Amino acid sequence: MTNIVNSEQIRLKALNNLWIHNRDWTEMAESGGPPVITSGEGIRVTDSEGKTWIDVNGGYSCVNIGYGRAEIAQAVYDQINKTPFCPIGTTTEVVINLAEKLAQLTPSDLNRVFFSTGGSEANETAIKIARAYHNRCGEPGRYRVISRRGSYHGMTGGVLWTGDGPAVHKADYGPGYPGMLHVPQPNPYRCEFDAQTESECAVLCAQAIEDTILFYGPETVSAFIGEPIAIPQGAPVPSKEYWPMVRDICNRYGVIMIADEVVCGFGRTGKMFGMEHFNVSPDIMTVAKGIISAYLPMAATIVSDQIADSFSGGESSLKHVLTNSGHPVSAAAALANISIIEKENMVDNAREVGEYFKSQLQGMVNDHPYIGDIRGIGLFLAMELVSDRETKAGFEPDIEVGTRLTDKFKERGLIFRARENILHFGPPLCITRQDVDEIVHAVDIVLWEFEGECGVGRLA
Numbered sequence: 001m002t003n004i005v006n007s008e009q010i011r012l013k014a015l016n017n018l019w020i021h022n023r024d025w026t027e028m029a030e031s032g033g034p035p036v037i038t039s040g041e042g043i044r045v046t047d048s049e050g051k052t053w054i055d056v057n058g059g060y061s062c063v064n065i066g067y068g069r070a071e072i073a074q075a076v077y078d079q080i081n082k083t084p085f086c087p088i089g090t091t092t093e094v095v096i097n098l099a100e101k102l103a104q105l106t107p108s109d110l111n112r113v114f115f116s117t118g119g120s121e122a123n124e125t126a127i128k129i130a131r132a133y134h135n136r137c138g139e140p141g142r143y144r145v146i147s148r149r150g151s152y153h154g155m156t157g158g159v160l161w162t163g164d165g166p167a168v169h170k171a172d173y174g175p176g177y178p179g180m181l182h183v184p185q186p187n188p189y190r191c192e193f194d195a196q197t198e199s200e201c202a203v204l205c206a207q208a209i210e211d212t213i214l215f216y217g218p219e220t221v222s223a224f225i226g227e228p229i230a231i232p233q234g235a236p237v238p239s240k241e242y243w244p245m246v247r248d249i250c251n252r253y254g255v256i257m258i259a260d261e262v263v264c265g266f267g268r269t270g271k272m273f274g275m276e277h278f279n280v281s282p283d284i285m286t287v288a289k290g291i292i293s294a295y296l297p298m299a300a301t302i303v304s305d306q307i308a309d310s311f312s313g314g315e316s317s318l319k320h321v322l323t324n325s326g327h328p329v330s331a332a333a334a335l336a337n338i339s340i341i342e343k344e345n346m347v348d349n350a351r352e353v354g355e356y357f358k359s360q361l362q363g364m365v366n367d368h369p370y371i372g373d374i375r376g377i378g379l380f381l382a383m384e385l386v387s388d389r390e391t392k393a394g395f396e397p398d399i400e401v402g403t404r405l406t407d408k409f410k411e412r413g414l415i416f417r418a419r420e421n422i423l424h425f426g427p428p429l430c431i432t433r434q435d436v437d438e439i440v441h442a443v444d445i446v447l448w449e450f451e452g453e454c455g456v457g458r459l460a
């Protein structure tokens with residue numbers, strides 16, 4: 001453990017030199033941050049002052065196996081001693097083994113794997129493959145990409161323009177990438193079509209994809225990209241009609257279907273991949289986060305044989321190089337991570353403990369007038385807070401609901417960032433029912449306090 005004086009010095013250094021995601025150093029200084037984490041085990045981390053926290057977000061919904069697994073450290077150590085990297089045009093056995101493992105785990109003919117280092121890169125790669133595929137098929141006019149409002153596919157130059165909504169910060173970076181089209185998110189709680197049932201919402205949202213393809217012309221549309229269940233609007237699970245309809249529409253118009261499994265993949269939803277809930281297989285799947293539980297950077301774009309085959313032979317190869325694509329050390333860590341997920345039945349645990357977690361959250365609804373909706377599946381859960389259940393209205397900006405709740409969770413020992421009025425639960429998949437009870441109890445108290453301060457609820 002670092003002592004308090006050292007801890008203060010480390011924080012000052014951070015304020016001088018470090019640039020953390022979505023934050024600035026003035027803000028960090030004002031809030032006494034950033035907390036500096038020195039160790040972790042399971043779902044808990046310890047900071048430089050010796051305080052232990054529950055990580056309710058599991059990093060960024062990515063530390064699937066939990067913190068502190070020595071097996072990963074050993075695999076990394078062994079691989080660095082063998083081959084930390086390899087010469088141009090070569091590879092290593094461990095990378096080949098990981099590609100084979102991914103081909104075995106994924107459905108149908110998703111057999112060809114391009115590695116990268118993060119979800120954004122994996123999605124950039126998928127979009128490039130989709131466009132290049134159409135070029136090779138003699139349809140160079142197919143460049144447009146359809147994605148959903150309320151989706152998030154990453155922050156790099158191209159994929160930033162897919163998805164939309166407050167989680168995707170585009171304002172500083174225009175003009176946008178050409179050809180990016182957006183359709184509604186099948187979010188039954190806030191359906192853009194004001195549908196009366198979940199099924200109706202799903203059907204109308206899928207239909208909007210076909211309408212968009214027809215409006216712009218199928219000969220201009222390259223790909224559709226979507227997460228099985230999207231994160232920014234808080235895990236809205238589409239009704240069962242949605243994905244099979246999307247699959248049919250993509251088939252009908254020759255549009256490549258890309259499933260972004262960056263969050264859902266590797267057990268988070270209680271199945272190995274999110275699309276398994278819908279019995280649908282994409283043409284391209286992207287994975288990151290849970291593939292390696294974020295112990296090191298690693299991601300992959302997994303492509304169907306049908307598409308990949310067009311990149312083989314003659315001048316057809318994909319012209320796309322990332323220095324750290326297929327990094328042997330990350331591959332060793334990823335294989336060790338997948339082995340832990342499988343041997344310790346973490347996918348089943350996500351399903352079982354996730355059901356318990358959701359039922360405990362649902363049990364709070366009658367006590368808390370601000371709970372608007374509880375949704376999600378497995379350990380991909382969310383609670384949406386509203387100021388009025390009837391109208392589903394959010395909160396005035398001066399209430400600063402996100403910051404206030406996040407601060408209150410800190411007082412209760414939770415690192416749990418509220419994204420405005422949405423609480424997103426994405427803990428490590430090794431979480432137990434007792435851990436869930438601890439989190440739910442803290443959320444209960446925080447909501448009582450918050451509602452009391454706002455003049456509603458029991459403490460008002």
Ligand SMILES: Cc1ncc(COP(=O)(O)O)c(C=O)c1O
Nearest residue numbers: 118119120152153154227262263
């Ligand atoms: C669904 C989804 N896709 C892509 C990304 C981008 O991944 P990365 O931050 O590793 O680039 C994220 C990140 O949170 C994500 O949630």
